[in-house]
Ligand SMILES: Nc1ncnc2c1ncn2[C@@H]1O[C@H](COP(=O)(O)OP(=O)(O)O)[C@@H](O)[C@H]1O
């Protein structure tokens with residue numbers, strides 16, 4: 149794909165809740181539009197009418213039935229397939245750049261690990277869903293769960309969704325998973341997102357710019 153210069157690029161931003169994904173994506177989108185790039189931003193789960201419906205279902209609190217981790221995994225992948233096939237791939241083919249709020253790494257981080265689905269099983273689902281497709285760059289915003297969750301509390305005060313309500317222990321596990329699996333990715337960057345907003349923005353801008361310089365040199 150990289151040899152076709154008229155194809156767009158796909159950047160994925162990953163990280164815990166409150167790590168600053170939405171904030172940084174908004175910031176980098178503006179920056180790249182100013183530079184003349186045609187940018188589409190998408191979020192997971194979501195981004196198509198069907199995927200947004202699945203998002204609502206995933207985030208809903210069910211008191212009457214246990215939400216199984218395998219069910220959750222398949223639902224994320226169902227939403228991802230719709231978004232990839234119907235939105236991301238056609239836009240990349242038409243030359244747009246796409247910035248994604250999460251992709252498959254989230255599934256390995258949240259539904260994998262000791263209490264979740266084994267990596268080799270997720271590998272199989274991932275292969276059926278997206279084949280060998282890889283983002284051009286994955287940026288992982290690394291935040292301590294305590295800090296990320298307190299930002300979410302400040303933002304929302306009461307109505308946390310089913311996933312945001314999970315224990316601090318769960319988010320520590322997810323962070324460890326991220327730090328472990330990110331290293332297997334082809335093009336990745338880790339940003340310390342514990343710092344204040346302007347420092348994280350500066351780091352983000354610097355990392356994106358240096359990656360783009362390498363891309364075009
Ligand atoms: N580095 C930061 N320092 C302080 N607050 C931040 C920082 N990054 C994001 N925030 C704030 O924290 C909240 C969550 O950020 P958001 O971008 O929505 O995170 P995410 O999309 O990863 O859940 C928002 O209110 C945002 O303004």
Ligand SMILES: [Mg+2]
Pocket residue numbers: 169170171249
């Ligand atoms: Mg967000």
